[in-house]
Amino acid sequence: MVGGFSSLLWAGAILCFIAYVIEFTKDNSASMDNLFLGIVLVLVVILTGMFAYYQEAKSTNIIGSISKMIPRKALVIRDGEKKEIPAEELVVGDIVEIKGGDQIPADIRILDSQGCKVDNSSLTGESEPQLRSCHFTHENPLETKNIGFYSTTCLEGTATGMVINTGDRTIIGRIASLASSVGQEKTPIAIEIEHFVHIVAGVAVSIGIVFFIIAICMKYRVLDAVIFLIGIILANVPEGLVAAVTVSLSLTAKRMAKKNCLVKNLEAVETLGSTSIICSDKTGTLTQNRMTVAHLWFDNQIYRADTSEDQKAQSFDQSSATWASLLNIVTLCNRAEFGAGQENVSIMKKIVMGDASETALLKFSEVIMGDVIERRKRNKKVAEIPFNSLNKFQLSIHETDDKRFLLVMKGAPEAILEKCSTIMFNGQEQPLDESAREAFQTAYMLLGGLGERVLGFCHLYLPEDEFPDTYSFDTETMNFPTSDLCFVGLISLIDPPRSNVPDAIIKCRSAGIKVIMVTGDHPITAKAIARSVGIISANSETVEDIAKRLKIPVEQVNKREAKAAVVSGMELKEMSPEQLDELLKNHSEIVFARTSPQQKLIIVEGCQRQDAVVAVTGDGVNDSPALKKANIGIAMGFAGSDAAKIAADMVLLDDNFASIVTGIEEGRLIFDNLKKIIAFTLTKNIAELCPFLIFIIAGVPLPIGTIVILFIDLGTDIIPSIALAYEKAESDIMNRKPRHKKKDRLVNHQLALYSYLHIGILQSVGGFFAYFTAYAVQGFRPDLLLYLRPLWVDDTINDLEDSYGQEWTKYQRNHLEWTGYTAYFVAVMVQQIADVIIRKTRINSIFQQGLFRNKYIWVGIASQIIIAVILSSGFGSVPILSFTTLRVQYWFVAVPYAIVIWLYDEFRKLLIRRYPGSWWDKNMYY
């Protein structure tokens, strides 16, 4: 990620080795300093690289269990014998047997099937179990019933099949390879950091070269000039930044994981924050992924049911006798059952055997009435015709308390109505006249228009004389009436939106993020859900809505007037890329319905052409190319297939759209905080660089050594910079637009200039003050130090005179030089304490932000002080580390400068707050 810095450090290390070799060939007893420094630099590069890799690997590992995708064993018939072999040994032509619970080991053509049902949801997105048989039903292999796909699961039944494709040639394999061939753009943060590295490297290299030339012109030896170059490079490269950025990102990743966003690749943390378009699935992401009773119609009135996640009771008016009959039908005409052993589980969470609608009705009646199973036992079922697509109804006949049999029926409303001659109204049967039919039609259209699945319910008490309790019902011959029944009511079902989604959508909208719904559902359903969650806001209309309102043909409507658009997959197929671009540009609220997973890729590409950072959710294998293509692919944790999880950058553990929004918030925060971290880290570069420049130009003894620089960059500054990652947002970050990829840079020139030329210079002045003080109190006054360097570093001069006439040996001077390093180091450290405090905010006063809200800052400051105390209290006095024991006073030399830094920054922020948009704001706000 920060490869540019590594190459600079490598260059520094190589220069060190060259310098050492030159020195060594001249003089065998040459000091090892350069060799040592070179080795340290190489170690720094390797260790920070390893550290970054480790952090990255750690967060990737969380979902390392993905290899579960491959079925381990296959039951194969070879040479007339059944054998179990590893799935990868299958070849085309093998005959395999599968049974309920198995994963299909390869693409197979079904030869024989006994009620075999498969779950193809990961491949096609269809959540209903699919029946497999040996009949060829469609040209398209994905549609035909006689193909079982690799890695899908056989839910029930058994089947025998012949292997037709293995490995990469399977449908899934092909999609997976398509996914891996989809090019992925660089993450926004990678681009930003590259940009930042360019700035820093540019500064380092240009200053390095300028001063190299100056040094040569000033008649320094080339070797010395090279050593200066190393120092300049070292001072400019923020060695600790790689580690700090990686740790901050992984801290945020951890925090996101707690909020159910599992980030696979650290850079995705920030990508999520810069997201400007979210293409979201409907089912399961925006909705609860379970059918729920939404509305009821009886007694010519529509009632609303509670559709929230944890319904305990239904509050609509239940006094009518019609309702009692309807509830009776709902309870009895239902094949769904609760799974065993769930007595303590709340109703909504119980596992149910049965299809989605029946499950919804079962839970609905259980909530209202309780103990459905007991009621069913009392009314024993004597005959049943299950639902099929031909007669479009389901029927059952039950015993009742009064010896009569009750026939109950549910199904498609128009099919049910056809079989009825009466309708129940307030518990009384009334003839089904025109007005009643009309009322039915109105209600049916209304509920259908809401995108809900509507079911009709009717019943008939069989006359006791014709059907005595010994009567034997035969569903084959239908020896009972199925017409002239009594219509009781309608119930409509919907997969309701998750309750926290509307808020999340509002948040997205205020955060300038466009939410696009992409679903395989019917446009009407899609639109209804889009409206109910706010993807299409209450007052915006589609072209069709406007046409309907103005009663003009759709073609005459000015498309610009419509904020919203609902586009079906068929329409999308016809569109040229330019038309799609126009659609995406002109409409702020878009729903794509009846789309295939493949079309998702087209939509993502269209959004990316608008320069948007696109987040895409997906769960199926077919989604994986789109997930890969998106700037951030989000796979569903529950519903997602493994292939989708592999292709995605992030896994949404609770499949909930609202979690994406909290993730975005974290992502935006870390971008702000990375700015602060970088500003903090860059500042002291100048304080590290100036010593070398002054050293070259003014010939003073070196104020700070290269090793000491490393101790600042990798020692005292690390923890405070990481602590800035915990800083809270200064204002509501969800109230501003997503950052513009090209305009809102992580490191802009304001940040660089302010850090380098304002605070950086202040820090250098403080550092030099400490340095000159350290020399002066020992006898070398500043005026003497100027151009003293040639004598100072001369090994043969062991009687160098100071300002007081005392004479110093070389070693005594070295010792003083190290004292100077240590004083300078402590001064920089003290001012970096002020720096970390001012970096807490970019615009607010420190007091608005609160000095103590982020406790980690204080941990960071404590770490700075402790490390500095350890180094300057004897532990750093190893010659090669070049620290000395420092007098207590030196610690306070830079304190006034630290205070000045803080006051200066408060002043800067004050003016920015006072005069927004002014020259000051434009140039001083980073």
Add this chain to the structure above:
Amino acid sequence: MSKEEKKLNPEDNWRNFIYNPLTSEVLGRTAESWGEYGAGRRLGQTLSDETPKYQDLIASPGLSIIPKPMNALEIFVNISEKTSYEHYVTALGHFLKKYEDSMQEKNIECESGIFFEQKSRSKLACKFSLKILQVCSGLNDSSYGFDEGSPCVILKMNRIIGLKPEGNPSIQCHVKEERVNLVTFPDAGKIDLMYFPYYGKKAHKNYLQPLVALKVNFQPGSEEASIECKVEGSPNLKNQDERDKFLGRIAFKVTLAH
């Protein structure tokens, strides 16, 4: 004074530093002093003209030789080629110039063997007569023995303000080679205590530090002398520091060619 400085209990140091109730100093300075600090006048204020604030880094003096060899402390003399040693002779002459009687007119004769401590503001300097260096004084032999192949070098102890050597300090030299002998002037390399303490460049203007001359006599056939000199006889003058090879000692080589 350097001793006092070192022996301060670090804890007291801290406590007094934060707040000193006697002088009502906070962090080592009074309120007015902090004000001056803010005005950036601190450096000039705290520094005395006469002595530096701290001397802990030069608690013990270094030893050096004149002339200074060009590199690796090796003095190379080729008798038949005057240019090979001419610069050494010049350097010696230059260095000893300030010891000439004419330069020492203001200096006084001091009482040998005791410290010459002075209270007055401007300090007097003790006379160091070149005669003490005898044949190496340059008074009779302007080539300092280089011409005849038995060169002189001058040894001097670094000046340190306030330093008072204990015992009877002297500079002792040894040579590895048997066929070289060394003669020191004054006898036994003695350093007279009357030249201490030193009061610093400003107060002690004419101060001259005592010197010891070393004459290296090569016997016929010998060409090399590896010499080590040390300050001996004084417990507070170190000569064994592991890292500082010039603290109270010096090792050098004299090579002779014909």
